[in-house]
Amino acid sequence: MNRRRRVYEGKAKILYEGPEPGTLIQHFKDDATAFNNQKHAKIEGKGVLNNRISEYLFQKLGDIGVPTHFIKRMNMREQLVREVEIIPVEVVVRNVAAGSLSKRLGLDEGTQLPRSIMEFYYKSDELGDPMVSEEHITAFNWAAPQEIDDMMSVALRVNDFLTGLFLGIGIRLVDFKCEFGRLWENDTMRIVLADEISPDCCRLWDIETEDKLDKDRFRRDLGGLVEAYQEVARRLGLHVDNPTQNQGGPVLVRSQ
């Protein structure tokens, strides 16, 4: 029986109160949603894979000095994170045209962009996450100008690092979404990378075949989502045994 207090439930994750003040447990569900929740399915094993992949990427980013909310993975589906005040802005970084950018500007998917482009979206399910500019973010007080600068410089660093990391395993990082939070330590506050970075919020294409190894497999009814996420995990050197077999007792997780 689960006696932990549920702090928040989102589309793909649940946040529970953590064991210490200022901590939370981030639980990865198998739910997949798209098109502002109009499309919904349970894809067995997705949560386990995202937990593992996001753990790995946050750890690597932490190793190069990117501040994050991540503390440690607890089990197959859960990780311990620092409690932050989420900034209600999604930061999207794009290297290659795809998805909504291709539609909006009439660019063929796969067109290399002249440089990395950053966009902001206001986090609001009711409004379907509309695209906003820095002007909106500061005028409505969602974040201060200095906080926007911090988010942009961290997002670019994350992009450079992940582009290289994925290139090394034969994957093109087309675009990704990230989120930030305010972390309070005594009287000081800093901006840290929060939420998750997984194939749910990145576009990852195989360099050779251009196969999609991300959530577009679900959005576009291509099938094989768990197999694609498993392939990303495998190339990252992560061993995720039977991601779909996690309902009962403990499951062996091999260390790297």
Ligand code: UDP
């Ligand atoms: N993305 C996300 N959550 C969102 C919207 C977008 O994780 O609510 C990610 C998406 O997976 C892709 C990138 O952000 O890697 C850019 O998405 P895009 O704007 O092209 O939107 P989409 O085509 O998903 O509607």
